[in-house]
Amino acid sequence: MPLKAELHCHIEGAAAPELVIRQAQKYGKDTSPYIQDGSFVWHDFSSFLAAYDFSSDLFRTEEDYARLADHYLTSLARDGAIYSEIFTSTDHAGKAGLSPKAYTDALGEGMARAKAKTGIEGRMIVTGVRNAGVESIEQAARFAARCGHPLVTGFGVAGDERMGDLEDYVRAFEIAREAGLGITVHAGELMGWESVKAALDHIRPARIGHGVRAIENPDLIRRIADEGVVLECCPSSNIALRVFDSFADHPFPALQAAGCKVTLNSDDPPYFRTSLKREYDIAAEHFSMNDKALAAVTRTAIDAAFVDRKTKAMLLGRLDVKGR
Ligand code: ADE
Ligand code: ZN
Numbered sequence: 001m002p003l004k005a006e007l008h009c010h011i012e013g014a015a016a017p018e019l020v021i022r023q024a025q026k027y028g029k030d031t032s033p034y035i036q037d038g039s040f041v042w043h044d045f046s047s048f049l050a051a052y053d054f055s056s057d058l059f060r061t062e063e064d065y066a067r068l069a070d071h072y073l074t075s076l077a078r079d080g081a082i083y084s085e086i087f088t089s090t091d092h093a094g095k096a097g098l099s100p101k102a103y104t105d106a107l108g109e110g111m112a113r114a115k116a117k118t119g120i121e122g123r124m125i126v127t128g129v130r131n132a133g134v135e136s137i138e139q140a141a142r143f144a145a146r147c148g149h150p151l152v153t154g155f156g157v158a159g160d161e162r163m164g165d166l167e168d169y170v171r172a173f174e175i176a177r178e179a180g181l182g183i184t185v186h187a188g189e190l191m192g193w194e195s196v197k198a199a200l201d202h203i204r205p206a207r208i209g210h211g212v213r214a215i216e217n218p219d220l221i222r223r224i225a226d227e228g229v230v231l232e233c234c235p236s237s238n239i240a241l242r243v244f245d246s247f248a249d250h251p252f253p254a255l256q257a258a259g260c261k262v263t264l265n266s267d268d269p270p271y272f273r274t275s276l277k278r279e280y281d282i283a284a285e286h287f288s289m290n291d292k293a294l295a296a297v298t299r300t301a302i303d304a305a306f307v308d309r310k311t312k313a314m315l316l317g318r319l320d321v322k323g324r
Pocket of ligand 1: 010013052158159160161186189237267268
């Protein structure tokens with residue numbers, strides 16, 4: 001089994017249904033509209049976000065968030081992951097009355113617990129949510145830039161791509177970039193290749209969340225390859241949200257063959273009935289990747305990680321030992 005690394009997972013979206021049900025019991029909420037027969041129910045992107053927001057609202061205290069991060073990273077490590085970057089959302093925590101600092105410290109505590117048990121390294125990417133508006137995204141960027149938490153190493157924007165314009169977020173990304181944070185932005189998931197081009201033109205990210213609809217434009221694919229921008233691909237998420245009809249139609253192999261740097265990620269694993277391990281299994285089964293090819297994907301992820309040089313060298317060393 002190749003070692004794994006993940007760059008794209010929303011921590012609130014990683015909460016397993018059992019954990020959400022437990023939280024709902026704690027806070028006296030009815031999960032039945034959103035969880036049925038042990039699985040999340042939704043039918044399109046908007047109802048997915050509704051289920052996601054409902055579940056997120058059930059994480060309210062520092063201990064709730066510490067347990068969530070510990071639970072997710074520990075499960076990831078058991079599946080062979082040595083590194084995990086989680087997207088954090090200060091907006092969601094704010095709704096629960098938790099300050100961005102308390103929320104971030106709590107997630108950091110959970111990550112430390114998971115690392116103590118399993119050795120998994122983790123970092124946080126603070127994300128603004130498009131559907132929350134430009135001011136809220138800039139607020140998230142200002143927090144990311146000044147929080148000083150040692151595990152906060154990146155800034156990104158997620159949420160409903162159909163809302164707002166990437167140009168509106170330039171200021172937020174500049175605040176984060178000036179603070180030395182790594183930059184990633186969701187694009188080319190719900191919207192077409194134009195959104196990926198706009199991300200490259202206006203935001204100049206090191207990585208793009210999804211970016212897979214770049215496949216619609218050969219010039220853009222060449223540009224992504226030439227500029228070395230890394231694509232955080234999430235195949236099961238794309239099939240579940242009907243970005244593509246089937247794994248056979250997924251552009252992961254084509255993007256890789258065109259020279260783009262691609263990685264494998266779970267996005268919001270239980271919502272898409274997946275896990276990082278399953279994404280690697282899918283790549284083996286549907287994209288004909290052997291263990292060596294999968295190990296190379298892990299190496300691409302570590303190379304692209306928003307992590308200090310020393311930690312990166314240590315992680316790459318672990319891959320080398322395993323590959324020998
Ligand atoms: N937030 C959580 N999951 C997301 C996704 N797949 N796309 C955009 N925003 C998200
Ligand atoms: Zn995402």
